[in-house]
Each structure stands twice: as structure tokens, then as C-alpha cells.
Amino acid sequence: MTAPTHADETPAGPDIDDEVLLLLRRADQRYTTGRRRLVAALQSGDGPLTINQILDVDRSLAQSSVYRNLMVLEQVGAVVRIVTRDEFARYELAEHLTEHHHHLICTSCGDVADFALDDSMESSLDEALHKAADTRGFAVDAHRLDLLGTCGDCG
Amino acid sequence: MTAPTHADETPAGPDIDDEVLLLLRRADQRYTTGRRRLVAALQSGDGPLTINQILDVDRSLAQSSVYRNLMVLEQVGAVVRIVTRDEFARYELAEHLTEHHHHLICTSCGDVADFALDDSMESSLDEALHKAADTRGFAVDAHRLDLLGTCGDCG
DNA sequence: TCTGGGACTGATAACGATTCTCACCCTCGG
DNA sequence: CCGAGGGTGAGAATCGTTATCAGTCCCAGA
Numbered sequence: 001m002t003a004p005t006h007a008d009e010t011p012a013g014p015d016i017d018d019e020v021l022l023l024l025r026r027a028d029q030r031y032t033t034g035r036r037r038l039v040a041a042l043q044s045g046d047g048p049l050t051i052n053q054i055l056d057v058d059r060s061l062a063q064s065s066v067y068r069n070l071m072v073l074e075q076v077g078a079v080v081r082i083v084t085r086d087e088f089a090r091y092e093l094a095e096h097l098t099e100h101h102h103h104l105i106c107t108s109c110g111d112v113a114d115f116a117l118d119d120s121m122e123s124s125l126d127e128a129l130h131k132a133a134d135t136r137g138f139a140v141d142a143h144r145l146d147l148l149g150t151c152g153d154c155g
Numbered sequence: 156m157t158a159p160t161h162a163d164e165t166p167a168g169p170d171i172d173d174e175v176l177l178l179l180r181r182a183d184q185r186y187t188t189g190r191r192r193l194v195a196a197l198q199s200g201d202g203p204l205t206i207n208q209i210l211d212v213d214r215s216l217a218q219s220s221v222y223r224n225l226m227v228l229e230q231v232g233a234v235v236r237i238v239t240r241d242e243f244a245r246y247e248l249a250e251h252l253t254e255h256h257h258h259l260i261c262t263s264c265g266d267v268a269d270f271a272l273d274d275s276m277e278s279s280l281d282e283a284l285h286k287a288a289d290t291r292g293f294a295v296d297a298h299r300l301d302l303l304g305t306c307g308d309c310g
Numbered sequence: 311t312c313t314g315g316g317a318c319t320g321a322t323a324a325c326g327a328t329t330c331t332c333a334c335c336c337t338c339g340g
Numbered sequence: 341c342c343g344a345g346g347g348t349g350a351g352a353a354t355c356g357t358t359a360t361c362a363g364t365c366c367c368a369g370a
Contacts, residue, residue, distance in 0.1 A: 030366080032318065051356080062320045067357065069318090083238040087328090087356070104293045115291060121283045128276045129302055136270060137307030138259045144301045147284055152292030185337080187347065206327080217349045222328065224347090242327070242357090312370085319364070330353070337346085 016097050023076045035069050037061060047113040048082045048090035086110045102145040108154035171252050178231045190224050202268040203237045203245035241265045257300040263309035
């Protein structure tokens with residue numbers, strides 16, 4: 001269990017829990033124990049998790065429910081689905097619940113970790129992206145930046 | 156981008172064809188007509204293509220051969236596999252056969268188009284990425300930058 | 311508190327993109 | 341011209357993901 005920044009005791013962090021609850025309510029959905037467990041599991045890594053990793057973190061979760069609830073949480077905007085190069089989809093809490101960040105994808109073991117650019121770089125990048133997209137008549141919602149390489153464990 | 160200069164009779168543009176041939180030879184693989192057709196098909200769009208799009212471009216290709224040959228071409232380094240948000244994998248010619256670029260991914264229709272950042276932005280980004288990765292003990296091979304939003308057709 | 315209905319769950323079946331299998335073809339060296 | 345691999349194509353098999361469905365739980369109203 002590695003809550004990124006704050007060291008706290010509650011399963012999913014009270015702030016995030018509240019946020020998720022709100023998002024679910026807004027869509028007439030309930031925040032059940034299974035969903036709370038799922039959100040807590042997603043927080044336990046320092047990067048996006050695969051279904052199997054989630055099931056591994058919390059054995060009390062049923063596979064079909066995990067798939068279904070991840071779908072719900074994604075529609076609600078609490079969770080983001082990520083596809084890397086390998087065959088498994090990965091999920092993580094949405095950015096507005098955490099912080100803007102990017103991914104370090106290890107092409108050897110397939111693991112994904114988070115990292116962030118410093119603010120000035122991030123904003124000038126953002127500006128450049130919007131400019132580039134505009135000339136193509138493309139309306140940007142978000143950007144996604146991944147680094148491919150080998151992680152410390154594999155290197 | 157498509158064959159930049161001369162319009163020729165050969166399916167895939169002589170320069171790229173030669174490059175691919177070399178890559179295949181290096182791995183003791185042949186550059187058969189089916190593979191040439193495949194490479195030509197990949198050049199026909201201005202972005203990565205799905206298997207179905209490829210089959211659509213050239214009806215003479217067999218699905219299983221397309222899958223197999225894309226795998227071969229990927230191992231050889233002539234083709235890159237890309238996974239977006241939707242359920243289909245997409246393939247495009249490797250960067251050293253074309254130019255460094257990024258992707259505009261339409262979250263509405265799922266289509267993918269290419270775009271490039273200007274050089275100064277690209278290199279300062281690259282530098283920032285390496286710096287960020289170094290502090291995590293991560294060795295960067297490449298980066299991948301996608302813009303998510305709606306394309307002109309869907310907007 | 312009781313009750314009804316709708317949301318949620320979990321086991322299982324179905325789905326579908328991708329991969330594997332295998333018999334046949336084609337190409338290249340001798 | 342022949343033989344040995346690599347390539348091909350049609351279909352079967354794989355496996356992550358989705359859909360189904362009966363049973364359970366939770367909330368609102370009586």
C-alpha cells in the first residue's frame with residue numbers, strides 16, 4: 001500500500017471517496033462496498049493497475065463485478081482506462097482525483113508507473129499542442145504522454 | 156505521411172520498400188508480394204490503420220496473413236503497433252521510415268491522424284522527458300504523445 | 311416495521327479480436 | 341529439375357472482456 005503523497009489511514013482517502021461518491025450520485029449510482037474496495041485497490045499502486053492486479057490486491061472482489069464497476073466508474077468519470085502495448089487494459093483514478101501526470105511504460109515487464117513534468121514545461125507543451133491541433137480542426141480534450149523504455153528493475 | 160516525392164509503379168514507394176527489404180533481410184525474412192501489399196496499404200492512410208481498414212484497402216489480403224505479417228514487420232522494426240482507447244489495434248510504418256509525429260485521436264469516431272510538433276518544442280520536450288525519467292531510474296527508448304478530442308468531421 | 315422495486319452482485323455463458331494449426335504453395339540453392 | 345524451408349490462407353482455438361440472469365441488498369413509501 002503506497003498512497004502517493006499523504007500518509008493516511010482510511011481505505012481510500014476521505015477526499016477521494018467523497019469525490020467518487022458525488023460522481024456516482026450524479027449518475028444515480030450507489031457507492032457500494034465493492035466499489036469502495038475497488039477504488040481503494042486502485043490507490044494501492046503508484047500507477048495504473050490491470051484487472052488481475054486489482055483482483056490480487058483484494059481477493060474479495062469478483063472478476064465480473066470489477067469489470068462492471070470499472071466500466072461504471074469510467075462512465076462516471078472517476079476512473080480512466082489505459083491501454084499500453086501489452087494485452088491487458090489498465091485502470092487508474094481519474095486525474096481530477098489525483099494529479100496531472102504521465103506514464104513510464106516498461107517494454108520489458110509491462111509495468112506502468114506515474115511521473116510528472118514540471119509545470120512550466122507542461123504548460124508550454126499544452127500550448128503547443130493546442131496550436132498544432134487547431135490547424136487541423138481538431139478540438140483537444142486531453143493529452144496523453146507516455147515514455148517507453150525499461151524500468152529500473154528490468155534495466 | 157504518404158510517399159513524399161516521386162510517383163512510381165512499385166506499390167509502396169521505392170525508398171521505403173528498400174528500407175523494409177533491408178530490415179527483413181537482416182532477420183532472414185523474405186519480402187513477399189503479400190508483405191509488399193501490406194506495406195503499401197499502410198501508406199495509403201494518413202494515420203495508423205486497423206486490421207479491417209487494411210483488409211478494406213486491399214481485398215486480396217488474407218486476415219491471418221495480415222496479422223502474421225504485421226507481427227513479423229513489427230519484430231523487424233518496420234511497423235509499429237498502436238493501441239488507442241477503442242477495441243482495435245492499429246498499425247503504421249515505423250518512424251524511421253517516415254517522420255517523428257504524434258497522434259490526434261478522435262474519441263467520437265475513433266479515427267487516428269498524424270501531426271507533428273515544431274522542432275524546438277519537440278527537442279525541449281525530449282530533454283524534459285529524459286530528465287524526468289532519469290530521476291526514476293528509467294531508461295527511455297521513445298515517447299508517445301497523443302491528443303484526445305474530436306476531429307473536424309465529428310465536431 | 312413491512313413491502314415493492316430497482317440497483318448491485320457473482321457465476322457463468324457468450325463474444326470477438328487475435329493467435330495458432332496445418333495442409334498446401336512458392337521460392338531459392340544445388 | 342528437385343528438395344527443403346519459409347509463406348500462405350482457411351478455419352479452429354485462445355483468452356480478455358461483455359452480456360446474461362437469478363438471487364441479494366438497499367432505499368422509499370405505507
